Amino acid sequence: MLRIESIVAPDVSAALAAGAPVVALESSLITHGFPRPENLEIALQLEAAVRAGGALPATVGIVSGKVRIGLDEAALQILANGAGVEKCSVRDIGYVCATGGSGGTTVAATARLAASAGIAVLATGGIGGVHRGDASYLDISADLIELGRTRIAVVAAGAKALLDLPATLEALETQGVPVIGYRCGEFPAFYTAESGLQLKHRVDDLSRLARVVATHLALEAGGMLVCNPPPRAFALTRAEVEDYVRAALDEANKAGVTGSAVTPFVLQALGRRSGGRTGAVNRALVIANAELGAALAVAMGVLQ
Numbered sequence: 001m002l003r004i005e006s007i008v009a010p011d012v013s014a015a016l017a018a019g020a021p022v023v024a025l026e027s028s029l030i031t032h033g034f035p036r037p038e039n040l041e042i043a044l045q046l047e048a049a050v051r052a053g054g055a056l057p058a059t060v061g062i063v064s065g066k067v068r069i070g071l072d073e074a075a076l077q078i079l080a081n082g083a084g085v086e087k088c089s090v091r092d093i094g095y096v097c098a099t100g101g102s103g104g105t106t107v108a109a110t111a112r113l114a115a116s117a118g119i120a121v122l123a124t125g126g127i128g129g130v131h132r133g134d135a136s137y138l139d140i141s142a143d144l145i146e147l148g149r150t151r152i153a154v155v156a157a158g159a160k161a162l163l164d165l166p167a168t169l170e171a172l173e174t175q176g177v178p179v180i181g182y183r184c185g186e187f188p189a190f191y192t193a194e195s196g197l198q199l200k201h202r203v204d205d206l207s208r209l210a211r212v213v214a215t216h217l218a219l220e221a222g223g224m225l226v227c228n229p230p231p232r233a234f235a236l237t238r239a240e241v242e243d244y245v246r247a248a249l250d251e252a253n254k255a256g257v258t259g260s261a262v263t264p265f266v267l268q269a270l271g272r273r274s275g276g277r278t279g280a281v282n283r284a285l286v287i288a289n290a291e292l293g294a295a296l297a298v299a300m301g302v303l304q
Contacts, residue, residue, distance in 0.1 A: 004097050008117050009070025012058045016118050021297035023050045024114035024122040024152075027061035027071070029286065030079050031104025032087045032264065033125065034279075040080035042283065044073075046290045050123070053294025058119060060110045062088060065100035069117045079104055089142045107154060108146035111223065115152045120217055120300065122154045123293030125286045126190040127225065129159040129168030131262070132249065140171060147223040148175025153213045155226045155293045157285045158188030158195065161241045162249065162266050165195050178216055178224045182209055182292065191270075191281045193229035194238035210299035228292045234284040236277060244273045 008016075015022050030043045043059065050057035058070040061079050068075055079085055079102060088096055088103035090112050096103045105113065107124050114122055128141025147154060159168050169187060172179055179187065180201050187197040203209040209226065216224050229235065248269035249262075257265045270278045 004067055004093065005065075006067040006069065006113070006116070009058065009068070009072070011056060012070035012117070015056045019301065021055035021294065021301045022058050022119050022121070023055045023290070023293040023297050024069075024110055024119045025050070025057055025059040025290065026105055026107055026110035026122070026124050027059055027079050028087050028104035028106045028110075029125060030059075030061075030076065031085045033282075036081060038283075040076060042286065043076050043080065045287060046123075049287050049290040050294045053291050053298065055121075055294035055297045057290075058114065058117075060105050060113050062093065062096050062101065062103040062105065064102060065097050067093070067097065067113055069113060069119075078102055090146060091142070106143065107156075108142040111143075111146050111150045111152045111154065115150045115223075120152060120213075121293050121297045122152050123286075123289045124154060124156050125282060125289065126157050126160050127154060129163040129165070130171055132162070132164045144168070144171045144175055144177070147172065147177045147225060150223050151217050151220055152223045153217065153226055153296065154223060155228055155289045155296065157190050157230050157289060158227050159190065160263070160267075161189040161191055161195075162245050162263065162270075165189060165197055169197060172225065176222055179227060180209065180212060180224065181227045184227060184229045188227050188229040189238065189241065190285070191230065191236045191241045191278055192238050193232070193235050196238070199227065206295055206299050207302075210296060210303060213296065214300050214303050226292070226296065228285075228289050230281050230285040231288050234281045236274070236281060240274075244270050244278070247273060 047057040086103040128143040131139035189195040
């Protein structure tokens with residue numbers, strides 16, 4: 001039977017074998033999340049933030065048909081600047097590998113691949129969720145399904161504000177995914193710490209967070225979401241974000257944008273309407289999440 005070739009970087013393999021802290025980073029942030037040349041700069045900053053926190057970064061991606069767990073700078077360059085690089089969710093991994101392509105992995109795909117290598121913590125910006133709109137058309141991100149089945153803790157600033165956040169939390173509950181607020185009692189809405197949606201569980205102490213995460217993962221009953229609000233100095237207010245989102249969604253509707261094209265269209269519109277402030281929040285929160293991911297991985301290592 002054919003097998004997908006997965007290459008784990010030597011330093012990542014050695015760290016995992018030694019029980020040292022490793023943090024997975026998704027690469028769709030590089031390929032589709034930030035414009036060039038900022039995308040490569042952000043990728044390097046994320047890895048530097050994880051290292052500064054005492055853990056080893058393992059950026060996950062597909063390069064020339066091979067799954068790579070831990071990317072060197074040459075591979076990061078390919079994903080950041082190469083032509084025809086795809087955005088890969090779980091459904092796309094087989095196709096991209098079989099055709100020799102390259103792709104940036106989403107939260108769902110990164111979680112699947114990182115967990116298969118034994119990595120327990122993934123840091124990202126925000127997860128996907130349930131899209132706004134007619135409830136009869138279930139536009140639900142694969143991130144939610146994957147969190148329900150894959151043994152990994154995802155550190156994120158909640159879900160993007162353009163989504164149906166109450167429905168997203170309901171979907172996570174249906175999948176059996178615990179949502180833990182780290183020093184926050186509300187579900188963050190990516191650009192803002194405010195959503196009006198109270199979380200059932202909050203943890204303010206890092207060592208306690210590590211124990212909660214490790215205990216849940218020991219159940220082998222799927223993953224969990226650790227919510228880290230965007231840094232206060234950069235966060236926008238709930239009211240202004242909602243105004244931007246409604247206007248951007250209306251703009252997308254009038255332009256006839258549908259399906260997977262909606263999110264990138266809306267994010268670009270949000271940046272324009274906010275005068276670039278949403279981009280500044282995005283940059284700040286992904287770095288903050290990488291820092292927390294490293295601290296969590298280190299704290300979990302102490303429990304072993």
